[in-house]
Amino acid sequence: EPEVTQTPSHQVTQMGQEVILRCVPISNHLYFYWYRQILGQKVEFLVSFYNNEISEKSEIFDDQFSVERPDGSNFTLKIRSTKLEDSAMYFCASTRGGILEQYFGPGTRLTVT
Amino acid sequence: RKEVEQDPGPFNVPEGATVAFNCTYSNSASQSFFWYRQDCRKEPKLLMSVYSSGNEDGRFTAQLNRASQYISLLIRDSKLSDSATYLCVVNTPGSNYQLIWGAGTKLIIKP
Numbered sequence: 001e002p003e004v005t006q007t008p009s010h011q012v013t014q015m016g017q018e019v020i021l022r023c024v025p026i027s028n029h030l031y032f033y034w035y036r037q038i039l040g041q042k043v044e045f046l047v048s049f050y051n052n053e054i055s056e057k058s059e060i061f062d063d064q065f066s067v068e069r070p071d072g073s074n075f076t077l078k079i080r081s082t083k084l085e086d087s088a089m090y091f092c093a094s095t096r097g098g099i100l101e102q103y104f105g106p107g108t109r110l111t112v113t
Numbered sequence: 114r115k116e117v118e119q120d121p122g123p124f125n126v127p128e129g130a131t132v133a134f135n136c137t138y139s140n141s142a143s144q145s146f147f148w149y150r151q152d153c154r155k156e157p158k159l160l161m162s163v164y165s166s167g168n169e170d171g172r173f174t175a176q177l178n179r180a181s182q183y184i185s186l187l188i189r190d191s192k193l194s195d196s197a198t199y200l201c202v203v204n205t206p207g208s209n210y211q212l213i214w215g216a217g218t219k220l221i222i223k224p
Binding site: 033035042043044045048056058089091093098099100101102103104105106107109 | 145147154155156157158162200204213214215216217
């Protein structure tokens with residue numbers, strides 16, 4: 001069964017450094033998403049991506065965040081200058097159609113020290 | 114009012130019991146509804162999509178009441194492996210179809 005994959009599984013970085021989180025969505029899916037979950041809190045929407053552009057972003061997704069689909073398979077989330085409060089699990093998700101169920105990758109645990 | 118509200122937990126129930134989760138959503142234009150389960154420090158996994166007519170998958174039954182903006186999940190004959198956090202998730206209309214998440218209800222099944 002096809003699945004969403006994410007790398008790395010755990011990333012430790014120092015405050016102020018840039019990180020890139022990588023995702024490979026399910027191959028025939030068209031909509032891509034990033035979510036984050038701070039430990040013990042609910043899942044929060046960051047950004048959605050369709051047709052090679054951002055379709056919506058949340059208040060969390062400020063200028064330090066960017067997303068890219070550099071080729072036909074990878075979908076990346078870049079955080080330019082990490083802050084302590086960026087420490088969280090970051091989940092990538094994809095779906096074939098907007099209203100359909102989304103499938104999640106295993107997540108990247110980001111720890112900012 | 115929160116966009117998606119769920120029963121506060123945790124629910125501690127004995128193995129074999131029936132468990133019911135309730136959820137309400139605020140946006141009457143919401144189009145799709147899901148139950149996900151999340152194990153500790155793992156990704157959310159789709160448990161069931163919820164359809165207007167109600168749907169069943171083995172021990173799991175989901176119901177949707179659009180008039181009351183209410184979603185439910187019933188687990189019959191609960192098993193130890195059902196222990197997890199159950200998340201009510203609603204898909205909002207618009208160009209992005211982002212998922213709006215409930216805070217989740219933790220379920221602990223005791224032997």
